[in-house]
Amino acid sequence: MRRTPVLASLAVLLTALALMPAGAHLFALPNKLAMPAETYLAAQRAYDGWALLGVLPMAAILANLGAALALRRRGRPAGMAWLAALLLLAGLAIFFTWTFPANQATANWTRLPADWQALRAAWEWSHAANALLSFAALCAGLSAASRSDAGP
Numbered sequence: 001m002r003r004t005p006v007l008a009s010l011a012v013l014l015t016a017l018a019l020m021p022a023g024a025h026l027f028a029l030p031n032k033l034a035m036p037a038e039t040y041l042a043a044q045r046a047y048d049g050w051a052l053l054g055v056l057p058m059a060a061i062l063a064n065l066g067a068a069l070a071l072r073r074r075g076r077p078a079g080m081a082w083l084a085a086l087l088l089l090a091g092l093a094i095f096f097t098w099t100f101p102a103n104q105a106t107a108n109w110t111r112l113p114a115d116w117q118a119l120r121a122a123w124e125w126s127h128a129a130n131a132l133l134s135f136a137a138l139c140a141g142l143s144a145a146s147r148s149d150a151g152p
Contacts, residue, residue: 023135029125058092061089064085091134
């Protein structure tokens, strides 16, 4: 068995797994934006322990980079794998620009500072953007994987 299709498939699998928590945040967004302070703070407890899921986008980035390198002589499939990795990296940039600072300012949502509504907006919308980027990365990865076994 050739390693390229297996690596491309692994990249798709890890990207899909990275999309799952991001998608959950996206679909919860409309309900959570309408919550009053105490209800929102209580709802945020549902995400305790989710930091461990941060390994998924990192693993997906590495797998997509590996697929891109394995596909480097195949043009478009390699480009799609690179695109998937870049989209996931953009998601990490969004996380560290908006999500992580909101987590820090609220002690991981155990307290609400005066500007909590702005922090909530940053947190919720950054997760929504991340979900969309992860979905686009999944589509790019699928495109790369579907052509990974084709000749040059």
